[in-house]
Amino acid sequence: RVDPLTGVFSRRAFNEAAETEMQRALRYGQPLSLIMVDIDHFKQVNDTYGHTTGDSVLASFAATLAQEVREVDVIGRLGGEEFAVLLPNTDVTEALRVAERMRLAVASGNLQADGELLRYTASFGVAAFDPRELSLNRFIDRADAALYEAKRSGRNRVELAPALPA
Numbered sequence: 001r002v003d004p005l006t007g008v009f010s011r012r013a014f015n016e017a018a019e020t021e022m023q024r025a026l027r028y029g030q031p032l033s034l035i036m037v038d039i040d041h042f043k044q045v046n047d048t049y050g051h052t053t054g055d056s057v058l059a060s061f062a063a064t065l066a067q068e069v070r071e072v073d074v075i076g077r078l079g080g081e082e083f084a085v086l087l088p089n090t091d092v093t094e095a096l097r098v099a100e101r102m103r104l105a106v107a108s109g110n111l112q113a114d115g116e117l118l119r120y121t122a123s124f125g126v127a128a129f130d131p132r133e134l135s136l137n138r139f140i141d142r143a144d145a146a147l148y149e150a151k152r153s154g155r156n157r158v159e160l161a162p163a164l165p166a
Contacts, residue, residue, distance in 0.1 A: 003077040005055055006062035014076025014084055018136050021074070021088045025129055032129035033095030035085040036143040037065065037102070040121045040155040042081040053113045057120060060111050068102045084140065092128035092160065099124040099158040107156060121156035123147055130164045 001013040009017065018034075025032040039045075039061055046054040058081065065075055065085060074086040085102075087095050103124055111118045125147030133139055146161035153159065 003062075006059055006077050008062045008066070008083070009074060009076035011076060011078045014074060014078065014086070015136060017074045017076075018084075018086050018139075021086055022129060022136060022139070024088065026131055029131075030089045031091040033087040033090045033092050034127050034129065034139055034143045035087065035095060035099045035102070036125040036127075036140065036147040037083045037085065037099075037122050038147055038151070039081040040123055040151070042120075045118070045120060049113045049118065053118070056113070057111060057118070060109065061106065061120075061122070064105050064109055065102055068098065068105055084143070092126060095126050095128070096158060096160060099126050103156065103158055123150035123155050124158040125150055125161060126158060127161035128163065132164060 001010055003010050021032055024030065039057065045057055062075065062077065062083065065083060069075065069085060072088055076084050078084050087098060103122060106122045125143045125145065127139060127143035127146060129139060142161040146159040150157045150159040
């Protein structure tokens with residue numbers, strides 16, 4: 001249930017928590033937001049410094065994300081260097097603020113690697129849950145599309161997924 005390297009939820013545990021929060025949002029009419037996050041140029045970190053340093057970056061990254069969220073928020077490692085953050089009872093405006101706070105925290109972080117300072121950045125995609133969206137995969141796909149737009153637009157940025165058409 002917990003990713004041993006980063007200490008955040010595994011993909012499976014994250015998906016279970018997200019399904020529960022989607023049901024809660026539907027039942028009580030509460031907002032719910034999702035942030036997809038990916039470390040920029042992570043392959044280059046592994047290629048330059050090795051996988052041990054790459055693992056340190058992943059652990060440090062997860063700890064940085066965790067410092068920027070509430071206890072009720074859910075962080076999961078979905079695979080490789082891709083993470084998701086679920087923000088219950090949070091509208092998209094606040095979710096964008098949280099994502100920007102995370103982005104700044106990651107970009108200003110320091111990690112020692114082979115005696116030198118290693119800095120890295122991350123890209124973020126934010127989506128608001130829509131009650132018509134009954135699929136977790138669709139919710140994740142929309143946030144993921146915004147994440148990839150952030151990467152296409154230069155990385156180290158936050159992008160908002162468009163709302164579902166009326």
